[in-house]
Amino acid sequence: MQHVTTDAEIVRLSLARPREFAALFDRHAASVGHYARRLVGADAGDDVMSETFLVAFRRRADYDFDRESALPWLLGIATRLAHRARAAEAKRWRALQASARVAVETAISDIEAASDRADAAARLTRLVPHIRRMNDADRDTLLLYAWGDLSTEQIADALGVPVGTVWSRINRMRRKLRLELPTDTSEEGDDGLAHIRA
Template identity: 50%
Template sequence: MSPDNEVVERSMREPAVFEALYDRHATSVYRYVAQRLGDHAAEDVMSETFLVAFERRSAYDVTVQNARPWLLGIATRLMRKHARLEAVSWKGLSADLAAQVAPDFIEQAGVRIDAKRLTLRLVKALRRLSEADRDTLLLYAWGDLDYASIALAMKVPVGTVRSRLNRARRLLRRAAGRHTIEQETDHGRVDASPQHT
């Protein structure tokens, strides 16, 4: 099976080959969009993502083997068109995300906290995130991308990804009542890029 970059390159001569990217990545793009906007919008955004990707395939950086960050970046930009819909959906979705995050904070703090109150504080904190910080956090949490892949998806330097995630984590820590900064694990997604000062 050819890597994604070879599929994209070959699709310039044989457009039908592009279907292989759809077969490989449609499910993860759909899942990411559904978590952000709900199932009702996910199919449309996912389809539009692959249409845009097909139309812009000549601009793809063929040195990057995995096209998933590129596709999730396109999906993220397309979802901005659906901002009003996301604002309505965000109330329920942010509660779901906060519920997913809450157990980590409870374990890390080692303190029994009223989970419902913590969830409400986290929901408020998530709503206060800037659009760029929220997109970065959700690409990390729901898109399951590492720092370098988020940088590709968002078309920003890795340092910007670090800054955005750090800002989001600080805000979520404060909302959770954590006043000390502790080392966090990346759940197996290691940032192997060099550190810049």
């Protein structure tokens, strides 16, 4: 069997041999599932993860083969599917609000594992209400950065926007959070964004 080194090669092979696409699932299901569950909760997150790969499989002929990693493409699909899943609820972000405490506790637990960032838990707790009030574009950018663990270039790829737009959104969020957070967090120029990524 041919040795496949990139996601692009897997997708290309799957055009002629659809079963090859399973290798892409094996590589990225955990990351996509983790991201989706943080967006919409455990049950809906598993559904979003499964549907992400179904959509990706159906659209594999449209994949940009210049991109070796398919993760930004997959997380972009997952983000759009998560929007659809939330729109079906009485309030678009009820799932996030209902699970906010769990999300914060999970993030705090992750952060506390790093002893040199013990004070980050308090900062993160203060950020949650601000994150919920963000518009969809800013929130998607932040969550792809924080929970998807993507670079700015990969976030731009996932959302289908220029890299400059991602930088602009992140900078705008930083400025806004510095203004909204208590002065003890902003004294040293720390808006807390660095402590969300866990």
